[in-house]
Amino acid sequence: MRNALGLMLASVVAAVVIAAGGWFYYSARADQGAPKTVAARAADQLPAQAKLAAKDDVETTAAIAAKPTAAAPAPAVPMQPKQACANPNALGVSRVVEIDTTGGPGFGFEHFKQFDFLTDKEVVLTFDDGPWPVNTPAVLKALADECTKGLFFSVGKHATYHPEILKQVLAQGHTVGTHTWSHVNLNSKKMTEQQVKDEVEKGFSAVRFALGTNPAPFFRFPQLQHNPAMVSYFGTRNVAMFSTDIDSFDFRKGATPEKIVETVMTRLDKLGKGIILMHDFQKHTGEAMPALLARLKAGGYKVVQMKAKASLQTLPEYDEALMKDMKVPTAGTNARPISSVVQTVSQ
Numbered sequence: 357m358r359n360a361l362g363l364m365l366a367s368v369v370a371a372v373v374i375a376a377g378g379w380f381y382y383s384a385r386a387d388q389g390a391p392k393t394v395a396a397r398a399a400d401q402l403p404a405q406a407k408l409a410a411k412d413d414v415e416t417t418a419a420i421a422a423k424p425t426a427a428a429p430a431p432a433v434p435m436q437p438k439q440a441c442a443n444p445n446a447l448g449v450s451r452v453v454e455i456d457t458t459g460g461p462g463f464g465f466e467h468f469k470q471f472d473f474l475t476d477k478e479v480v481l482t483f484d485d486g487p488w489p490v491n492t493p494a495v496l497k498a499l500a501d502e503c504t505k506g507l508f509f510s511v512g513k514h515a516t517y518h519p520e521i522l523k524q525v526l527a528q529g530h531t532v533g534t535h536t537w538s539h540v541n542l543n544s545k546k547m548t549e550q551q552v553k554d555e556v557e558k559g560f561s562a563v564r565f566a567l568g569t570n571p572a573p574f575f576r577f578p579q580l581q582h583n584p585a586m587v588s589y590f591g592t593r594n595v596a597m598f599s600t601d602i603d604s605f606d607f608r609k610g611a612t613p614e615k616i617v618e619t620v621m622t623r624l625d626k627l628g629k630g631i632i633l634m635h636d637f638q639k640h641t642g643e644a645m646p647a648l649l650a651r652l653k654a655g656g657y658k659v660v661q662m663k664a665k666a667s668l669q670t671l672p673e674y675d676e677a678l679m680k681d682m683k684v685p686t687a688g689t690n691a692r693p694i695s696s697v698v699q700t701v702s703q
């Protein structure tokens with residue numbers, strides 16, 4: 357009995373020490389940035405019950421009012437050390453907003469002017485068309501060096517080519533949305549309604565397949581070509597749509613890292629805030645990121661991370677069709693143990 361009691365006491369002490377350590381980390385981080393996002397940041401790594409406690413400090417939906425909040429309670433579980441920021445002068449994340457995607461809200465003033473949730477000097481970093489070797493990892497490294505987070509709109513086909521890269525995007529705490537199956541113009545007159553729907557839903561299923569989990573219900577139309585019927589459709593699917601405020605034009609011929617930084621900063625200094633559109637698919641974008649993030653920091657800009665309140669629900673028929681397309685064996689053929697299929701009969 358005494359041993360059991362001692363063990364229990366030791367566990368309690370260990371838990372308190374670990375929790376205090378985690379809290380210390382977040383307190384230290386909070387000193388560099390906005391205290392109100394402490395709980396939001398901590399919530400990233402916490403299980404559901406702890407998230408509930410921190411939830412009040414996460415901005416919810418697009419009805420936004422930047423309200424200061426009291427210090428958050430100490431997290432109940434240890435933080436993951438990999439999340440620690442080694443750079444004391446990092447750009448970081450100033451706040452996390454959680455989006456309720458019910459009814460398919462739109463963001464980015466180039467097309468959607470309903471939800472003006474960013475305050476002065478706030479930016480959202482978004483990256484389209486990945487995952488792609490070299491370029492996506494270059495963007496990830498630049499973001500990690502500055503302990504900041506982005507929102508990635510993945511092309512389904514690319515996700516199936518490089519699932520391991522997309523998994524990295526998610527593992528590093530970024531938000532992953534989708535950008536169709538094969539990056540076609542959904543507003544083209546050549547596309548039937550069914551083809552448009554297939555492009556979108558297959559894109560959802562492909563990104564889910566690559567991640568091994570549901571992506572955020574966040575979508576960006578290729579080339580920002582908003583098909584009106586699909587805008588309504590996303591309303592029924594509870595998928596938020598993203599346009600942009602600041603186009604980096606990093607996909608244009610002749611783009612260089614320097615030009616990308618200048619294009620973004622010139623427009624941003626004029627607007628004062630906004631959702632920035634970039635492409636982790638593009639080599640120059642990865643190369644531009646360290647300088648761009650340094651300019652954002654020097655200019656007093658703050659990065660806001662957008663997360664979804666609930667994840668996307670893919671449609672089973674598209675999940676199944678994708679598996680068939682990719683010739684992934686189904687559970688039926690996988691179900692037998694290897695020993696019942698392959699037997700050594702002579703050696």
Ligand SMILES: [Zn+2]
Pocket residue numbers: 484485535539578579
């Ligand atoms: Zn694109």
